[in-house]
Amino acid sequence: MPASVPSAPSDPLPGLPSHTIDRVFLSMERRHPDTRWDAGGVAYLSGPPPSLADLRAYVGFRLGRLPLHTSRIQGGGSRRPRWRPDADFSIDRHVHEVVAEGPEDWDTALHTAVNAPFASGTYWGLWLVHGHAPDEYALCYRFRHACQDGSAAAMTFRAILGEGEASARPVPAKGRPAGLPRRVGTAVGLAAKFMACSLTLPGRRPAIPFVATGERRLWRGRVSADALRRIGAARGGSAHDAHLAALGGALSAWSAKSGVRLPRVTVLLPVDARRPEEEQTWGNRCFALPLELPVRAAPERGTPSQDGDSSLWRLEYVMATTRKLRGDAWRQGIQDLVRHMPDRPTEWYLRRMLSPGVTQVMATSMPVADKGSLGTTQVTGVALLPLLVPGHLFGVGLSFFGSSAEVTFVSDRALPFGELLPELWEQAVGELEGASAPE
16 A cells, blocks of 8 residues: 555534434443443455554545544533534544464454553544464454444445445335325334333343453354345345344354253344435444344244244244334334434433343344455455443344355353354354255
8 A cells, every 4th residue: 555645634524413322322331431332343354464654544534534533522411412523633543553473363463452442532443453464464443332333334344445335224215295194103103112012021131151251252154145145035034034043043052052041032133224315424323123033943833834944933933023124114114213212212212122131132234345445455354343232142243245244243251152153153054045945
């Protein structure tokens, strides 16, 4: 890459109002200062790594596409907080380096970046991880959830390492004025439904089979993205449905191997609710929906699949819930709900949904990009770093990059047999693929 790169433009966007969900996460940060409310991702690249100085210059230049990354939140009390340009912004406080001492130190170096604290007063950080090989390196990007959600972070990836193309997320058509009364009714009905659901879910925290150390670990698995799409399409569903069904199978196998009894596992699914015209690179526009995973084997009788196959039963179990989410009415209703829901009910709902007595796993899925590069080096894989909620078993992220679907499990280091989860997930995908194949 070039030895020097022009600096970023010095005229960021004007102050932008914070969103309700931004303020909820800021409130949870204040209430629980010892809890880590950050998420992110790791890009793996092939080729010689840049120097730290060159990377800082490159990122500084690319921030011209991401002006809100040079902002900070201001206001409070009687005034609604706003994101405003940070006069003291410094790229050196945001872009860092971790050098591995040879191939055997790679895992330690990567997890140093995953667990490193943010510089004081910053909302995001980027860590260059290298030293384990002359022609490989990684970039670990992490952000405080008060300033971004997963969809915004995926756009950040595309702006820095890709072409900045629009997100592949499904977006409902703009509503017509004549349809507003029906939309209001749908949004109010969904709000009542989700609030009632949060109250009917069990509220007692399950026994966690380890004492948390506070140190996160990530484990990766990979399958063909087309394989997941074929599995979902064969039953009228999606690749995300296939992923969740495989997750249920993986947890069933993990429970048997670890001896940890899992009578019930409820995952929390973030749903992107941005409108077509909304800024994608900053802020939160996601809604959290619970879904009980089919961890147990298929019942002997009354299964949707005629042959009683557990993997297909899990897939149809998942699709029975997610089918509604793919409808325009529900998606538009969630979008309207996120746009207008007041702070206090939103915070109550999210705190309830994040409680380990209600949900035990954060599960997110994101189309990232078709390809990516930094200078002459190419991105070979992308691993998501989902939010790890205190008391949860783990967070799991599924990223679609190029022709691959890569799963990442992020958990506390003390989780027993956590390193087996990616392999068990891959095996569960294989079982689904075999069961879904036409005879």
